[in-house]
Amino acid sequence: MTITPEHTRRLRSALFVDFDNVYIGLARLDPQAAEAFATDPAHWLSELGQGSDVDGDLTRRFLVRACYLNPSVYSRFRPNFTRAGFKVVDCPSLTQQGKSSADINLVLDAVDALAATTHYDEFVIVSADADFTPLAQRCRADDRRVTIITASPAASAYRSVADTVIGADALADLVTQTASTFVADPVPEPVAVETETVVVEPVAAAAPPEAAPSTTRTGRSRRATRGVTAAVPAVAEVAPELPAAVPAEEAAPAAPRTTKVRVTERIVDEAEARARRAVRRAVRTADAPLPLGAAAQVAQTADPTLAASQWAGTGGFTAWLSRALPDLDVSTRPPGHVWDPQRFGEADLPGAVADTAPNQLQRQVIAVTDTPGLSQAQYRVVLQTLAADVAAHPFDRVATSRRVHEACQQSGAKVGRSTINFVISGVLYTGLSLDAKPTPEDVARSWADNVIGLCRGARMELTNGDAAAIRAWVGGGLVTG
Numbered sequence: 001m002t003i004t005p006e007h008t009r010r011l012r013s014a015l016f017v018d019f020d021n022v023y024i025g026l027a028r029l030d031p032q033a034a035e036a037f038a039t040d041p042a043h044w045l046s047e048l049g050q051g052s053d054v055d056g057d058l059t060r061r062f063l064v065r066a067c068y069l070n071p072s073v074y075s076r077f078r079p080n081f082t083r084a085g086f087k088v089v090d091c092p093s094l095t096q097q098g099k100s101s102a103d104i105n106l107v108l109d110a111v112d113a114l115a116a117t118t119h120y121d122e123f124v125i126v127s128a129d130a131d132f133t134p135l136a137q138r139c140r141a142d143d144r145r146v147t148i149i150t151a152s153p154a155a156s157a158y159r160s161v162a163d164t165v166i167g168a169d170a171l172a173d174l175v176t177q178t179a180s181t182f183v184a185d186p187v188p189e190p191v192a193v194e195t196e197t198v199v200v201e202p203v204a205a206a207a208p209p210e211a212a213p214s215t216t217r218t219g220r221s222r223r224a225t226r227g228v229t230a231a232v233p234a235v236a237e238v239a240p241e242l243p244a245a246v247p248a249e250e251a252a253p254a255a256p257r258t259t260k261v262r263v264t265e266r267i268v269d270e271a272e273a274r275a276r277r278a279v280r281r282a283v284r285t286a287d288a289p290l291p292l293g294a295a296a297q298v299a300q301t302a303d304p305t306l307a308a309s310q311w312a313g314t315g316g317f318t319a320w321l322s323r324a325l326p327d328l329d330v331s332t333r334p335p336g337h338v339w340d341p342q343r344f345g346e347a348d349l350p351g352a353v354a355d356t357a358p359n360q361l362q363r364q365v366i367a368v369t370d371t372p373g374l375s376q377a378q379y380r381v382v383l384q385t386l387a388a389d390v391a392a393h394p395f396d397r398v399a400t401s402r403r404v405h406e407a408c409q410q411s412g413a414k415v416g417r418s419t420i421n422f423v424i425s426g427v428l429y430t431g432l433s434l435d436a437k438p439t440p441e442d443v444a445r446s447w448a449d450n451v452i453g454l455c456r457g458a459r460m461e462l463t464n465g466d467a468a469a470i471r472a473w474v475g476g477g478l479v480t481g
Contacts, residue, residue: 008057011121011145014064014113015045016106017086018127019074025128025151026172028428030397033172037151038077041067042084044175048124052281063118066109068102107135114142121145128168130155130457137161152429153450155457156368164285169421172397272312275303276324283328284340288418289349292317292336348416361466362473369454371474372419380476381413382423383447387440395434397424426450444478 019038026034037044050059065086069077072092081088089109091102106127113120123139125132128150136146140161148154148162151171159165166174275298282298283290296317300306311320321330321338329341337349358366358373366373374382385407389400401420408415424434430453432438432446448471455462455470462470471479 008059011058011060012119013060013062013122013124014110014120015048015062015066015124016064016110016126017067017081018102018106018125018129018132019067019069019077019081020091020100020102021127021129022149022151022171023074023077025168025429026175028431029151029168029425030172030176033176036175037171038074039080040175041081041086045084047174052285060122060124062124063120064109064113066106068100068106070100070102103129103131107132110135111138114139114144122147124149128152128154128158130158133158133161153426153454153457156370157458168425169397271303271305272324275299275306278302279321279338280325280328283325283338284343286339289331289337289339289344292321292330292332292338295321295338344418345416348418361469364460365451365455365470368458368460369451370422371451371454372415372422374415374419374474376473376477378413378415378476379444379447379474380478381408381411382415382420383444383476383478384440385411386420386424386427386434387438387443390434391437400424400434423447426454441478444475448475448479 023034023038026037045062045065048060049062050057052058062085065084066089067081067086068089068091069075069081070092071078071090078088089102089105091100091105093100106125110123110125113123122145123136124147125136126149133155136148136158139146140163145164146162147164147166148159149166149171150159151168153168154165278298278301279295282295299317299320306312306320311317312324314320314323318330318332318336321328327341328338329344330336330338331349333349339345339348362373365371382404385404386400389404389407393400393403401417401424404424405415405417405420408420427434427443427446427450430446430449432442434443438446451470451474452462452467
């Protein structure tokens, strides 16, 4: 059965860029990415022009392109944005602390866009400033999609309002690479299975067949069989029954006989295929392993008949997931998660890496700031390994992250790659230069400062004792106070 391609949605979008916030954040994370963002906005604007989400593929037409910058500091980048079709709004400093008027100008223009006669389907806010949370809530209340693009850590409450969040690492990749990282890989069309004709020669005696090697993986985390392409339905191999062994003197010559092997062709339902693509997109665009409940909701939204059909006859969502998307990894440990093994591992699961149970304060920090739930001993390994790596090699965000992750795995610390990226980003956001070969204590102090800042940004009320306990925990015991 041929599946008709889904119609690509076209969104009328309004884009608002808080230039100072993004440039400063990217400069701390990756100076090359910051320059690419500022000097070639046409490139990343083109990349954002197409993508996908849980509802399918989409293209964006940016009817509003507004950039808000401080002219006394960043006026040299004005021509680049003007040439890319942006309306550049000068937002000079209004206070002795250098606070510009970008926030209020951006909000006023966005509210005007909400009330305009042109209906904008999506509001794209390019800023990590949580002060825009009420604006995002206002857009959402008016039934508009909200996409948030951040270049530095953003408050959980701010991110939770958005339909789509593009984080700092993804933004850095977007502005420096030519291929969009937000378009899910195309799913090959299903291949029709034809009935085969097998010619079986009679034999005098049959040797016992050798057992096929097992390809089943065991453990808490299960990866579906890799030998079957996701879009090709599984087909049972039916072996023809061979005649029993007959003594040579009694065997009579026989002509070859032809056996028709019956192969059952499973007709791929178009709605189910749509559900499969929706789940794949949701998993590949998620910034962490996706809870099974959320993945199941995505599938049912795309194909409401799945639950009623007992998940296409498989009996449950996990079984359906294994059959429909064998290239994804699944853990059934409550609450259960599914993830793309090219981006995450089992160590990236919530709580999977802690070798001790977190206390109440640690659980709150993890919940409201997304700080990785490592133990103090694991943080010590990560921070010491990071310091040792930048002392031995020039710092490069991607290469350093890969080496540190591999070194942690070799030392027995089951720490995920996303955790390493989170720590590196946090250290850089405090202003510590990893090119200066900092000591483990310097790295630990900067990382602890970052976590304390995230806690205060999330409006956690910390006593001096709470702050000291957090520093001792996330600093791996390398810093106190």
